[in-house]
Amino acid sequence: MRKGEKERELTPEELERQALRREEDRQRAISDWIPKTEGGRLVKAGQIVSLDDFFSRGFSIMEPQIVDALVPNIKEKLVHFTKTARITRQGRSFSFRASVLVGDGSSYIGLGIGSDRERLPAIEKATRQAKKAMKKVKRGCGSWECRCKEPHSVPFEVEGNSSSIRVRLLPAPKGTGLVVGNHIKEVLMFAGVKDVWSKTKGRTSTTLDFVSAAVHALAMTNKVRLSLEMQKKLEVRAG
Numbered sequence: 001m002r003k004g005e006k007e008r009e010l011t012p013e014e015l016e017r018q019a020l021r022r023e024e025d026r027q028r029a030i031s032d033w034i035p036k037t038e039g040g041r042l043v044k045a046g047q048i049v050s051l052d053d054f055f056s057r058g059f060s061i062m063e064p065q066i067v068d069a070l071v072p073n074i075k076e077k078l079v080h081f082t083k084t085a086r087i088t089r090q091g092r093s094f095s096f097r098a099s100v101l102v103g104d105g106s107s108y109i110g111l112g113i114g115s116d117r118e119r120l121p122a123i124e125k126a127t128r129q130a131k132k133a134m135k136k137v138k139r140g141c142g143s144w145e146c147r148c149k150e151p152h153s154v155p156f157e158v159e160g161n162s163s164s165i166r167v168r169l170l171p172a173p174k175g176t177g178l179v180v181g182n183h184i185k186e187v188l189m190f191a192g193v194k195d196v197w198s199k200t201k202g203r204t205s206t207t208l209d210f211v212s213a214a215v216h217a218l219a220m221t222n223k224v225r226l227s228l229e230m231q232k233k234l235e236v237r238a239g
């Protein structure tokens with residue numbers, strides 16, 4: 001892209017063609033795939049049809065194709081990209097470091113980092129890592145002002161960190177929107193969270209730390225153990 005030239009928006013036809021090409025790539029990746037793990041074999045055989053099902057059987061994602069097969073409409077975004085130089089005996093050598101965010105738009109997100117001497121392979125490695133790192137996000141409505149029971153926010157307050165950055169996400173009522181820094185808006189959108197308030201602590205300028213802390217915070221929605229009181233309530237409801 002030349003300087004001063006604005007990035008052109010794609011026409012609906014171009015977008016459609018792009019989506020079609022992506023779907024073809026996905027289908028090819030799945031059909032070429034020879035699973036190496038038990039979980040992978042079950043996915044390829046069509047005996048597991050969702051990530052929820054996959055994780056509930058105790059499997060972990062060892063092969064990125066598991067995600068290709070189970071999450072057809074995955075979103076991918078390059079969130080950070082750097083070129084680093086190293087002095088070696090042969091002189092200067094460059095390598096690229098890419099960070100990619102993936103999400104299913106409803107309850108799974110993953111962040112991956114990949115390095116390579118070439119641009120594209122670095123992004124591809126990061127994407128594979130992100131798929132393997134996909135984590136469940138438990139959405140909910142933890143807002144006492146709202147109490148709608150729909151999964152539009154986080155179920156309770158969560159906090160995540162990355163190096164010196166701390167990101168706290170607080171449940172917000174419907175219609176609030178994402179009251180967060182620009183860096184982490186996409187993270188929440190990728191996980192299907194629509195309304196949230198946030199607090200950020202720490203000083204740093206890297207986008208990656210913000211993204212990583214936000215991913216960590218979202219993963220905490222699934223980590224926090226229910227209090228005894230809550231468990232009793234749930235048992236009552238189940239019984």
Ligand SMILES: [Zn+2]
Binds near residue numbers: 173
């Ligand atoms: Zn609500």
